[in-house]
Amino acid sequence: MMLDVDFVRAQFPAFAVDSLRGQSFFENAGGSYPCRPVIDRLTRFYTERKVQPYGPYEASRLGGAEMDEARTRLSAMLGVERDELSFGPSTTANTYALAQAFRQWMKPGEAIVVTNQDHEANSGPWRRLEADGIEIREWRHDPETGHLNPEDLEPLLDESVRLVCFPHCSNVVGEINPVVEITAMAHAAGAFVCVDGVSYAPHGFPDVGLMGPDIYLFSAYKTYGPHQGLMVVRRALGTQLPNQGHHFNGEALYKRFTPAGPDHAQIAACAGMADYIDALADHHGLQGTPAERATGVHDLMRAHEVRLLQPLLDHLGAKNSVRVLGPRDAVSRAPTVAIETRHAGRDLAERLAPFGVMAGGGDFYAGRALQGMGVDLAKGVLRLSFVHYTDQADMDRLMSALDEIL
Template sequence: MTSLDTAFVRAQFPAFSEPSLQGQAFFENAGGSYTCRQVIDRLTRFYRARKVQPYAPYAASQAGGAEMDEARARLSAMLGVAGDELHFGPSTSANTYVLAQAFREHLKAGDAIIVTNQDHEANSGAWRRLAAAGIEIREWKIDPVTGSLDPQALATLLDDRVRLVCFPHCSNVVGQVNPVAEITALVRAAGAVSCVDGVSYAPHGLPDVAALGADIYLFSAYKTYGPHQGLMVVRRALAEALPNQGHHFNGTVLTKRFTPAGPDHAQIAACAGMADYWDALHDHHFGRSADGPAARAARVHDLLRAHETRLLTPLLAYLAGRNDVTLIGPAAAAERAPTVALVPVRQAPQDLAEALGRKGIMCGGGDFYAQRPLQALGIDPARGVLRLSFVHYTEEEEVDRLIAALDEVL
């Protein structure tokens, strides 16, 4: 198969057979996706049969620990990194905060960090607060018209004082997919470390973190069809160099260095269901393969992106023909994720979201923690935007319904 089998995909998600959701088209996936049955099944099994302290010398405990180890091993392999480079935490915001505290200890006054004003606040606010420790914060600004980040503008900010550059793989309102490999090469050449927020990109296909060249890569399992966990890759040499943020007796265990509190055993174990789902997608569409996990994940990544790009194209064409809404970000589907933020001319975004909800279109209006990019684009965050976001389990018929509903409410 070369095109996505959406019937097979939707059969993997219990939400699509849930009576209370019938007739509803889900267009708020940027805030969190539906959970696949593989994750739900693993989570249920853990709570029923393995909800004990893991790694103790009895069967239920050994089974629970093995599932946690399985999640780390399989997902890290799909991401193209070593198992001890993948860290789990309660959310991406929490992981970023803990990481920022490690850098607070690691850096010295006068060192510089570069952040952007394209970011969701999670990958910006925690770093900006380090100014209180004497760290210089430099801002890589978006184009005030397009919302895009220019790598050449970053080059002018880089010097021998910069230690860290934090930027998004994709903004949760601009939608443009940034050239991560190009940016991380610039950062590396300047002798700095790169931190990439992948929360708004990973739902559209797991990235090959090694190929991207990122030193740190963060994303959320609850947006990639899994439980409410944050996943964070920190390359080994950097993780070893940063100060331990966990209990002092865990400091020699790399995967515990950025876990101040005990991990959520059940949710980590359930993350292995994400790998089950990715493998099921691969085998259904491409057949079983002796290729490694990263290669199989790359095929699925391209399959999902192709499907989403095909569905996004008519929506963007429809919006281009209207003069009562302004699209944020690129007008070409291939250049962006299917996260579409709109500025209506007349109605309030929240009012439009409510009107669409009455027509079976589930979406949202607001600032989506993206106040900085909205302000940079001249948009009042208090008014916000209408955001329509979908992923690969969305069907063509649902996009058609969205367009028809927009035609009525606008």
């Protein structure tokens, strides 16, 4: 079975907007187009439910019910319990709140493992704990390929390590890391695991419960939704960490690590992401539990992306003036492709714009990863990132434009 891309694109109002016609969007790693169910739910909430939720009157009751619906349906798709899923203002803010909880919970001399492949959001907050006596150990990627080798993690693990943090895939290297294998290694050493899924989740919701990490984070605005950070914290860990919310919310797991007041409308609108996944599952005849249907949609998305990605990797790999970061095999990576040339990444992005290609250049908050691969941060990289709503016409436009500017 193949993904019905025409059906997919019909779910996104952006593709019917006159100002975006003839434009191909290749900066999806920075944020995706929102799907129609999310826009409709957000509009309805602001129009009909913009009151304090969970009150005794109808508008309030309905507002609270829509917020609950988002948590219930998305947690089921992710394969976790309803109260193990939290919503916060961003993944960066969510990680910072978690880091504060670990700072209070850990003892000086205990250790956290981080990588130099991460986006700063899943590296910086943990590294700051070094000022409180927490040892920070860096698991480094290969300087040539960007590959994060699990064998290099093993020497870093001992009884003092309490947490291992790594990305499901890097937002510049793109290689998909083996979450199940790494999680098993960390758990065997007695450590918990925090996975940054921001750059992976746009390519299909993972079954977090099946993979096994204790924390999994991603951003709704990159998974076709509003600007929220979604955070899974499994109960075995979450009940041990100190409460970071109001003291009277400490017994509610999903409130323990979101100290700010929730954005009611955006949480409610996140149910639109579940609407979208369900619509794709129904259209393609996928059956089973919510997690099984979401996995089926994930597989359709990934297969479509792989079909489009491999020709791009081959096309770029044939150019002597281009260094492609990460694997050249589409199956082993996400369709987030960073390239280094003698030109600054931002300059290349500007040169692509007249051809109808929307892309970005810079370091993408992944300075440690790029420096570890010898990239000059003053120049940065051109990043070309797409998702399952990208079609062959977009790819043809991109490769034609690249031939003109490189």
